[in-house]
Amino acid sequence: MENKTKDTVFSIIMMLLGGYVVIESVRMARKAASPPYNITTLSVSPAFLPVILGIALIVFSVILLIMSLVGEKHPAKAFAQHITTFSTRFVAALQTPGILKMIGGVAIMAVLTFLMMGRIPFWIGGTLFMFATMLFLRATKWWKSLLSSIIVMAAMVLLFQVAFGTTLP
């Protein structure tokens, strides 16, 4: 994808984020001005640096947007075209086998991170994750994947739990 297209979309997202940071920081400043904090001067308020950072984010995003549209005969048209191109290519990319594999891999990682950790012992969760991911990616034969997952997990438990005396998740 053309760099200018990415820069346009990135600057818009960052501008929105900067706007949110400024609004949230103003709320923070108001809260800090009330009891028990009673900090009424903005420059010594805990919201001061976040306000500055929010504004800086907006300013730099505007500069990036201008830079991505410099040299275009019709900046407004070019802006609309960048947004359309980005959306079209993004949707198209979601249907390619490589990206689908990435999404599948992230989903397996999310299952381990959010559903397994803390609910089942780490050595079971970790081994299952490695085995499932290797199978999904067709890394090697299923029994080799299983064997390597078990060996690696055993080595990790030995190193961290036995040698270093730490507690695994």
Next chain:
Amino acid sequence: MTAQYLLNAILTVLTPINLLFLVLSTTAGLMMGVLPGLSATMAIALLTGLTYNFPTQSALIALIGVYVGSISGGCQSAILLNIPGTPASAATALDGFPIAKQGKGGLGIFLATTVSCLGTIISVIFVLTLTPMLTSMALKFASWEFFLLSIFGILICGAITAQGKAVKGWISGILGLLVAMIGLDTVDTFARFSYGNVNMMSGIQLIPVMIGLFGFPEIVKSFKGDGASEIQKLTKFKAREGFKLVGKNIGTIIRSAFIGVGVGIIPGVGEDVGGWLSYWATKSLSSEEEKQTFGTGNPRGVISAETGNNACIGGAIIPVLSLAVPGSAPAAVLLAAFLMHGYRPGPLLMTESPDFVYNVGIYLVFAAIAMWVIALLMAKVTVRVLRMNKKILMPIIYVLCIIGSYLINYNMFDIKVMFAFGIVGMFLSYMDCPPAPFLLGVILGPMADSNLRRALRLSDGSFAPMFQRPICIVFLIVIAAMILSQLGVFRQLKKVNTRRKTA
């Protein structure tokens, strides 16, 4: 007396048991440094507990060995895998990985390891000789200077890593600073961006953010079969060629070591900034033609970054010894370890334990030499580990990333933070936005925030004192010049002047 202390330290380290500790700890440090997600801080933290029952000198040798090993080990995965093993090696990956892609992975690792050793040894000269002078210089830094220093560090990092679009690097740095704002602020314990979540109130830990930003995208890309995370070969090379390159760049090494020590001595600014600043200095001082080769596999990029980050070790230890103020995150853990073993670093150290500074200096030299030998011998093992089928290796690395995120605080929330920042890292990578300034923002955010707040409190909210301090004025001029030059203002002014002259 100094000679006696040095001789005693050498004799201590040369005893068989201490040599064994040195080799084992340096190897452990290297392995920790090589594996992405396992940092120097974590390596020292893990070893501190293990050394509790060790004889004091053996424990010190082991701790220093693991520190030097882990900082140096990060370069191997940075060069072969494009994933910095530790944040200190982030700048190394810029030219190290392209060198490996050119089929010179072996030479890249030889260069990085050799200059890492030299950087550490040069920094020891500072530890032993210039400690009082450098300490008095660092003492001149007050809150305003620390605030401007952190902003300066982020701006430089953004300008270097954004490949011609500094604004993107600066945006990335601001995002990192915003992440550092999450949690209770250090001055009024006011909860910022916490949304009532207790875990968020205690702030976002650095290690999960680092692992997420740098490790996660590489793991996910490997699922797709993307060439970016491909592990490069450790090719054969002629040692003579490597030594020639080192000899040819001795000026760069000395300059980078000076920068590394200077950065290391400033409290809170760690090895990563040392690497970036040294890299930036080398790039800036190069000819216009050579500047274009940085980022495409210029050996001077690797030489300057690795010398700079390793020289930071000695630099970071100087304030630990003289002020009991850590120069970096790993040095903070090292300070705790020194205290655990009965030493009281600080102004009274030279009176209470005058031999301690010399012991530390000599242990650093031996650790650097041990690291050089072991790293080169171990490179083949490292490559075997990193050369595994990436579809097998990457799920294993993700499990290590989980362990790495968890071990810092023994908190499940940190694992979720790592995942979340992994998604942020993917987004930044997709948008061609460098993650390094983001990480630096997270590291320097607390320093910037607490010092700015403190300074403003002392001046009743006025910025006037900032413009009355000479070091601040220098920082402000450099920051303004950097922003204006990166935005092309000077170029435009030059054009206008030329037009006027021709008219």
